[in-house]
Amino acid sequence: xxxxxxxxxxxxxxxxxxxxxxxxxxxxxxxxxxxxxxxxxxxxxxxxxxxxxxxxxxxxxxxxxxxxxxxxxxxxxxxxxxxxxxxxxxxxxxxxxxxxxxxxxxxxxxxxxxxxxxxxxxxxxxxxxxxxxxxxxxxxxxxxxxxxxxxxxxxxxxxxxxxxxxxxxxxxxxxxxxxxxxxxxxxxxxxxxxxxxxxxxxxxxxxxxxxxxxxxxxxxxxxxxxxxxxxxxxxxxxxxxxxxxxxxxxxxxxxxxxxxxxxxxxxxxxxxxxxxxxxxxxxxxxxxxxxxxxxxxxxxxxxxxxxxxxxxxxxxxxxxxxxxxxxxxxxxxxxxxxxxxxxxxxxxxxxxxx
Amino acid sequence: xxxxxxxxxxxxxxxxxxxxxxxxxxxxxxxxxxxxxxxxxxxxxxxxxxxxxxxxxxxxxxxxxxxxxxxxxxxxxxxxxxxxxxxxxxxxxxxxxxxxxxxxxxxxxxxxxxxxxxxxxxxxxxxxxxxxxxxxxxxxxxxxxxxxxxxxxxxxxxxxxxx
Numbered sequence: 070x071x072x073x074x075x076x077x078x079x080x081x082x083x084x085x086x087x088x089x090x091x092x093x094x095x096x097x098x099x100x101x102x103x104x105x106x107x108x109x110x111x112x113x114x115x116x117x118x119x120x121x122x123x124x125x126x127x128x129x130x131x132x133x134x135x136x137x138x139x140x141x142x143x144x145x146x147x148x149x150x151x152x153x154x155x156x157x158x159x160x161x162x163x164x165x166x167x168x169x170x171x172x173x174x175x176x177x178x179x180x181x182x183x184x185x186x187x188x189x190x191x192x193x194x195x196x197x198x199x200x201x202x203x204x205x206x207x208x209x210x211x212x213x214x215x216x217x218x219x220x221x222x223x224x225x226x227x228x229x230x231x232x233x234x235x236x237x238x239x240x241x242x243x244x245x246x247x248x249x250x251x252x253x254x255x256x257x258x259x260x261x262x263x264x265x266x267x268x269x270x271x272x273x274x275x276x277x278x279x280x281x282x283x284x285x286x287x288x289x290x291x292x293x294x295x296x297x298x299x300x301x302x303x304x305x306x307x308x309x310x311x312x313x314x315x316x317x318x319x320x321x322x323x324x325x326x327x328x329x330x331x332x333x334x335x336x337x338x339x340x341x342x343x344x345x346x347x348x349x350x351x352x353x354x355x356x357x358x359x360x361x362x363x364x365x366x367x368x369x370x371x372x373x374x375x376x377x378x379x380x381x382x383x384x385x386x387x388x389x390x391x392x393x394x395x396x397x398x399x400x401x402x403x404x405x406x407x408x409x410x411x412x413x414x415x416x417x418x419x420x421x422x423x
Numbered sequence: 424x425x426x427x428x429x430x431x432x433x434x435x436x437x438x439x440x441x442x443x444x445x446x447x448x449x450x451x452x453x454x455x456x457x458x459x460x461x462x463x464x465x466x467x468x469x470x471x472x473x474x475x476x477x478x479x480x481x482x483x484x485x486x487x488x489x490x491x492x493x494x495x496x497x498x499x500x501x502x503x504x505x506x507x508x509x510x511x512x513x514x515x516x517x518x519x520x521x522x523x524x525x526x527x528x529x530x531x532x533x534x535x536x537x538x539x540x541x542x543x544x545x546x547x548x549x550x551x552x553x554x555x556x557x558x559x560x561x562x563x564x565x566x567x568x569x570x571x572x573x574x575x576x577x578x579x580x581x582x583x584x585x586x
Contacts, residue, residue, distance in 0.1 A: 142521050149530065152523035304559045311552050318545045325538060328523035 091279070095301035098285045105175035106283060106305075107312050108168055114313050115165035116267070118320065119203075122158040123260065130210065132256035134249035137212035138334035145331055156328035160320050162204055166350050169197045177388075177407045180400065181284035187389035189281060192274040194386050199267050204348050206259040212252060213332035218341040220255075221247050223351070226358065229375040248337065346421065353417035354378065 080086055097106060129148060131140040144151040173193060176182055182190035209220045224247060227237035243250030285296055299305055347355050357378065361370035384391060392403050525531040 142517065145521050145523060146526070149526070150534070153534065156523065300559075300563060304556065304563060307552055307556045307559060311549055311556075314545045314548055314552075318542060321541055322538070325534060330523060331521040333517055333520060 092302045093300075095279075096298040097301055097305045098283055099297040099299050100286055100289060102175070102179050102286055105172070105179065107309060108172040108175060109278070110309050111168045111312065111316055112165060112172060114316060115161050115168060115320075116271075118157065118161040118317075119165060120264075122154050122161065125154050126158060127260055130256075132210070132253045134212075134252065137210065137252055138331070141211045141331055152328050153324060156324035157320065159329050160324045160327075162207065163349070164316070164320055166197075166200050166204060169200050170350070173197055174407065174411070178404060179284065180287050180403075182389045183284075183287075184389070184393070186277070186281050186284060189274060189277040190389050191386060192270050192277065195270050196267065196274060199263055199270065201350060203259065203263050203267075204350060206255040206263065208348055209247075209252060209255045210259065211331055212335050214335050214339065214342045215332060215345060217247060217335035217337070218345040219347045220251065221341070222345060222355070223347060224251070226371075226375060229369065229371045230379070231372075349418065352421040353414040356417040356421035359421075 080089065097103070126144060129140055129144050129151075131137060141155070144155055146152075148154075176190065176193065205220075205223060209216045224238055224241045227241070228234045230237065239245065241251070241254070242248070243254045284290075288294075289296055346352065358371060358374050361374040363370055365373050388403070392399050394400060525534065
């Protein structure tokens, strides 16, 4: 039996023909923003790396107060290439979140969130938040002093939210304070709840992208310009493969050269160490909270900061409805707002590091 | 273009051959191998570890067993099966952070070989993929490939990347 016959058997039995036909029909518009299309698929590459290395790490990781730090230490010192697997997991997470951010900014500036892609934008934004939650929950798992202190600060923030704040904090911590229960809870979030959430939302996101097709630049759409198109299979996929290979090489190289170390096991009774810092993608939020004074009239500064951050998050989430005419004045305002947002995030992150 | 690809391959391979510690340039961020004596001492250990703290490394030499000689577990029977369950040994408390390090010279060599192989294969794959892309684009331009029921058959043909 030839290989072709085996493939045909699977295609027939699994009813894959409509999908293969669709891939043959699918076309990608070619224009000066085509490069941004590749960011979406790069996220998938990093997600695959995360799943693979995450499974390897989970085989030896122990989500308990006594075992967490020691098991990570064991992974790094006793298992063959364990330090490399952990390093790849860490670097791939960084690249994944960075790529999700770049992807969202590309959509923002090309205004691809406009009708009929509102839900695609909203699911994409939820995916960014879930990716950051992955980072937040994963940061505690090595259970060292720095991650414990950062988690204490991070899980304390929701307390400032009116009505549900205290409940959210308790839900995250599994009690009033960060303890071994928090560690177990974060582990379950990290390896079970969040992956399920990501898969569910990602399926919706990808289906919507296929349904609505790739967006073309706003200017070309208004001018009804005829753009050249490229077949998805094999022309676009092959180009994509080239980018995947280069990214894979970069991640592996960085993982070998700059592997993360492991600090001493956290002591719940010890005071918070100096220089507590969250991961790089939370630095601007961390600094934003820090610059607010303790009290602002009848309310606390933290309350004002959290409410402001929530308002901005909701505004970004509902962006397609707030800005329905991208060519109008409001459209320009959104573009300038995006640029200001990037400058603010970079400036705050640098300030936080100083 | 061929010169460019040749240069790319040359740079990636030579990058892989440069000692990784030299590229990283600082202790504590890059995997580093302890000095030769430590590597040899570690190779004599059953697990071949080098990641112990200096205090542990300064332990009396009688703790070091010859390679292949695995100490019997307390309570172990001659058949190899355990009798009464041995008391669980509490984990040793670390006093200093763990810096990622190659466990032994074998692992270091494996990472080096992997690193060279990785970039070499990426370079070679990119070289062939570029040919493949060119061929796919040529076939598309020549209209051998026509998407079924495409609404855009009359559109101008796409330019190649880099043209």
